[in-house]
Amino acid sequence: MRxxxxxxxxxxxxxPQSYKARPTTDFAREGLFNTLGNEYEFDGLxxxxxxxxxxxxxxxxxxxxxxxxxxxxxxxxxxxxIKTEALRLSLENVTMVRDNVFDFLGICRERFDIIFADPPxxxxxxATLPDKIFELNLLFPERTFILEHSEAYxxxxxxxxxxxxxxxxxxxxxxx
Numbered sequence: 001m002r003x004x005x006x007x008x009x010x011x012x013x014x015x016p017q018s019y020k021a022r023p024t025t026d027f028a029r030e031g032l033f034n035t036l037g038n039e040y041e042f043d044g045l046x047x048x049x050x051x052x053x054x055x056x057x058x059x060x061x062x063x064x065x066x067x068x069x070x071x072x073x074x075x076x077x078x079x080x081x082i083k084t085e086a087l088r089l090s091l092e093n094v095t096m097v098r099d100n101v102f103d104f105l106g107i108c109r110e111r112f113d114i115i116f117a118d119p120p121x122x123x124x125x126x127a128t129l130p131d132k133i134f135e136l137n138l139l140f141p142e143r144t145f146i147l148e149h150s151e152a153y154x155x156x157x158x159x160x161x162x163x164x165x166x167x168x169x170x171x172x173x174x175x176x
Contacts, residue, residue: 001013001014001015001023001026001054001056002026003056003059003060003063004026004029004030004033004060005033005037005060005063005064006042006060006062006063006064006065007063007064007065008059008062008063008089008091009063011063011089013054013055013056013059013085015054015081016081019054019077019078019081020075020077020078021053021054021075021078022053022120022121023053023054023056024053024056024057024118024148024170025167025168025170027167027168028148028167028168028170028172029056029057029060031165031167032146032165032167032172033060033064035165035172036114036144037064039144040113040114041065042061042064042065042066043065043066043067044065044066044067045061045065045066045067045113045114046066046067046068046110046111046112046113046140047061047066047068047069047070047112047113047114047115047116048069048070048072048108048110048112048114048115048116048138049061049069049070049071049072049116049117049118050072050101050104050105050115050116050117050118050119050129051072051073051101051117051118051119051120052071052072052073052078052079052082052096053073053078053118054078054081054082055071055073055081055082055085055086055094055096057116057118058071058082058086058094059085059086059089059091059094061114061116062086062089062091062093062094063089063091066093067093068093068095069091069093069094069095070095070097070110070112071086071094071095071096071097072097072098072099072101072104073096073097073098074098074099074100074101076098079096079098082094082096083096101117101119102125102132105132105133105136105138106136108136108138110138111137111138111139111140112138112139112140112143113139113140113143113144114143114144114145114146115133115138115139115144115145115146116145116146116148117129117145117146117147117148118148119147119148119149121149121150121152126147126149126153127153129147130145130147130155130158130160130161130173130175131158133145133175134160134175142176143176144162144174144175144176145160145174145175145176146172146173146174146175147172147173147175148170148171148172149171149173150169150171151166151169151171153171153173155173155175158175160175160176161173161174161175162174162175162176
């Protein structure tokens with residue numbers, strides 16, 4: 001796994017063999033960031049990465065100039081890896097938050113330009129995430145929530161749905 005763009009383009013992220021996470025593939029991440037790059041200047045963005053996994057998406061935002069990236073991950077080993085990698089890569093703009101995403105959302109008082117969520121595809125509650133994000137008013141006006149999911153979900157009838165992008169088996173639903 002590697003960082004696709006920004007000042008750390010090409011840097012490797014190498015979780016241990018026993019790592020328990022399903023990282024967003026380089027192919028899908030590159031497609032996502034190409035789409036976002038057409039809509040956003042990354043410099044100065046405030047980003048929330050939910051279900052951080054390997055931290056690759058957080059590192060990608062940070063590498064491209066986001067001023068602050070909060071990465072929320074519940075698993076102790078994964079959170080430790082993300083924190084260690086952020087230090088190794090000198091990404092002072094990445095803050096690791098070890099918490100259950102649903103608990104964190106209930107106490108979060110910040111607002112963000114982009115919120116990205118890559119939950120386990122079989123996690124109960126995936127379908128409720130868009131509603132929670134908008135009910136809690138976690139986005140600045142006219143900003144974006146992106147949910148990675150499998151083809152089993154269709155959010156096109158959601159009132160905040162904007163578009164879906166598909167890269168192989170990875171689906172990104174965009175909400176504003």
